[in-house]
Amino acid sequence: MPDKPDVRSLLRDAILRGAYAPRQRLIEADLAEEYGASRFTLRNALIQLESEGLVELQPNRGARVREITVEEAIDITEIRQVVESLVAARAAEKITDEQAAFLKQLGADMTAAVEQNELMRYSELNLTLHATLRDVADHSASRRVLEQLHNQMVRQQFRLYLVPGRPSTSLPEHLAIIDSVCARDTAAAAAAMAAHVGSVITTLRTFAEAPVML
Numbered sequence: 001m002p003d004k005p006d007v008r009s010l011l012r013d014a015i016l017r018g019a020y021a022p023r024q025r026l027i028e029a030d031l032a033e034e035y036g037a038s039r040f041t042l043r044n045a046l047i048q049l050e051s052e053g054l055v056e057l058q059p060n061r062g063a064r065v066r067e068i069t070v071e072e073a074i075d076i077t078e079i080r081q082v083v084e085s086l087v088a089a090r091a092a093e094k095i096t097d098e099q100a101a102f103l104k105q106l107g108a109d110m111t112a113a114v115e116q117n118e119l120m121r122y123s124e125l126n127l128t129l130h131a132t133l134r135d136v137a138d139h140s141a142s143r144r145v146l147e148q149l150h151n152q153m154v155r156q157q158f159r160l161y162l163v164p165g166r167p168s169t170s171l172p173e174h175l176a177i178i179d180s181v182c183a184r185d186t187a188a189a190a191a192a193m194a195a196h197v198g199s200v201i202t203t204l205r206t207f208a209e210a211p212v213m214l
Contacts, residue, residue: 007037008045015054015065022067026055052148070207073153077204080149081197083142084130088177088193089186090137099136100182106132107178114167122167129174133181163203173199 011031014020032042046063049055056066068076095103106129113122134143173196180188 007035007041008048010035011045012049012052012054015049020065022065024065026063026065028062068153070204073207074201074204076149076153077197077201080146080153081194081201083145083149084133084197085190085193087133087137087139087142087146088181088189090139090142091133092181092184092186092189094138095136095181095184099132103129103132103178103182107175110171110174114171119167122171126170126174129178133177136181163206166203169199170196 110125176192
């Protein structure tokens with residue numbers, strides 16, 4: 001059976017969308033059959049995913065999906081706060097009129113999603129906003145860092161949108177980011193992003209005090 005060169009991407013996507021639960025064992029033979037890959041290719045994929053923080057390789061026990069604790073999530077988000085602030089400032093510096101118009105429409109769509117209580121829609125728009133800022137900033141090193149941090153944080157990010165009132169809190173934070181980036185105010189953009197991610201850290205700390213079971 002021929003190997004699939006994208007087996008790492010396929011397995012990564014499956015982990016991120018929750019096809020495998022945290023701490024679930026990843027049996028090489030079963031995965032090799034599922035993805036049509038050799039054991040060698042599958043093992044290399046697991047090693048690469050371990051470097052991304054998604055998989056744990058345990059001696060004599062094989063691989064399992066890595067569980068990110070709330071404490072780790074806070075540490076990761078503190079790093080993200082610094083990098084995302086840099087991205088916002090760069091975006092404010094480089095944004096074009098066309099990109100600004102897109103961001104303003106995105107802000108209007110996010111507002112409508114919150115008003116209509118469309119939480120999944122709001123979550124999708126949030127991802128689009130941050131991805132757009134990375135595209136506008138065009139800062140390759142920060143993009144790589146943030147993509148890896150996002151992969152590790154994906155489950156905790158989903159929990160954020162289940163916190164009562166969280167979208168209503170984060171919406172004005174997102175709109176402040178959009179306004180400052182579109183105004184090409186680099187200092188305000190960095191500050192708005194730092195404040196937004198700081199509020200994420202505050203919310204994550206409530207998980208540590210009273211964990212939410214999903």
